[in-house]
Amino acid sequence: MAERDGKTEKPTSKKLRDARKKGQIAKSQELSSGLSFAFFSLAGVSLVSVTLKQMVPFIKRMLTVNMNADHLANNVNQLGIQAIIYFFLLAGPFLALAFLIGIVANIIQVGFFLSSEPMKPQLKRLNPISGLKNIFSKKSLFQLLKNLAKLGLIFWVVQSSSNQVGYYALNAGTVGTEKIFFVILEIIKVVSKQLAITLIILGVADFAYQKYDHQKQLKMTKQEIKDEFKQMEGDPYIKSQRKQKHRQLTRRMLRDVEEATVVITNPTHLAVALRYDKGKDAVPTVVAKGADYMAALIRERATEHQVPIMEDKPVARSLFKSVEVGQSVPLDMYQAIAEILAIVYQMEAMKKNKV
Structure with a gap:
């Protein structure tokens, strides 16, 4: 019967919550x-x-x-x-x-x-x-x-x-x-x-x-799902939940910047923090990324915790566009990342020699 009415889609979590409130x-x-x-x-x-x-x-x-x-x-x-x-x-x-x-x-x-x-x-x-x-x-x-x-x-x-x-x-x-x-x-x-x-x-x-x-x-039509999504976009509760999740993500990313190996910048519009610990990571991983204001926060946190900041526009743009936080860098970028890490390790070695 639901299929005849065009209700072919599984109920959304909101639909299930509303039904539960009604005792269904x-x-x-x-x-x-x-x-x-x-x-x-x-x-x-x-x-x-x-x-x-x-x-x-x-x-x-x-x-x-x-x-x-x-x-x-x-x-x-x-x-x-x-x-x-x-x-x-x-x-x-x-x-x-x-x-x-x-x-x-x-x-x-x-x-x-x-x-x-x-x-x-x-x-x-x-x-x-x-x-x-x-x-x-x-x-x-x-x-x-x-x-x-x-x-x-x-x-x-x-x-x-x-x-x-x-x-x-x-x-x-x-x-x-x-x-x-x-x-x-x-x-x-x-x-x-x-x-x-x-x-x-x-x-x-x-x-x-x-x-x-x-x-x-409780099955829904595709139009009902679209209408529900539009309604949720304007829902104050959903907005506040979205903002809260965004704040949590920002705090977590800034915390992870402290453990990053290097921050690659655009230099001012984009910032991507990479972590590569030879003892823990098989390949370099993106732990934080941001644009404009978020990029400034990442750079500021990196400076506070003495994380090296390297300017490389093509690499920064490519990482920002194609790699999500928590993901490893793609195979086709290994060479570029390896060159940046080599410079970072060289700089760290020079600092140790001076000390």
């Missing part, structure tokens, strides 16, 4: 459910096991409660208080775990994200025609088919676990009252483990699809 993010409910179920089947069952061990004496006491009228009221009161305590012992960890799992599952998918945009009232949501369109849309049909497939797969997993479940079920009749709950727990563990693996696999597949569909829905 790639998120899979299936993955959240799968992770939640996995945590419950691993940690939750362990919590139940610990809690059941604590509850066994209470359950035995319930089954053997003194029904004598003289003691019944007092026993019921005590059992009621204990029942409330055991309920919180059992439910408390589950509630805390459920809250934690919900947060972790969302962070794994979308990071730390909060948006009030989806909660804002919108009139189009009250439109019955739009509602009917959503019910019978391709997305709804896909969701229905996905849920049916999920149910079928869950049924198949439970069915395939029936042999192990049958083994534990047969043993249930041979154990005492104290252990019956733990046999039931083992049955739950077997089925839960198989279901958890299946649901996580389904969740990962669904998350991959949601990412793909999210990118597809």
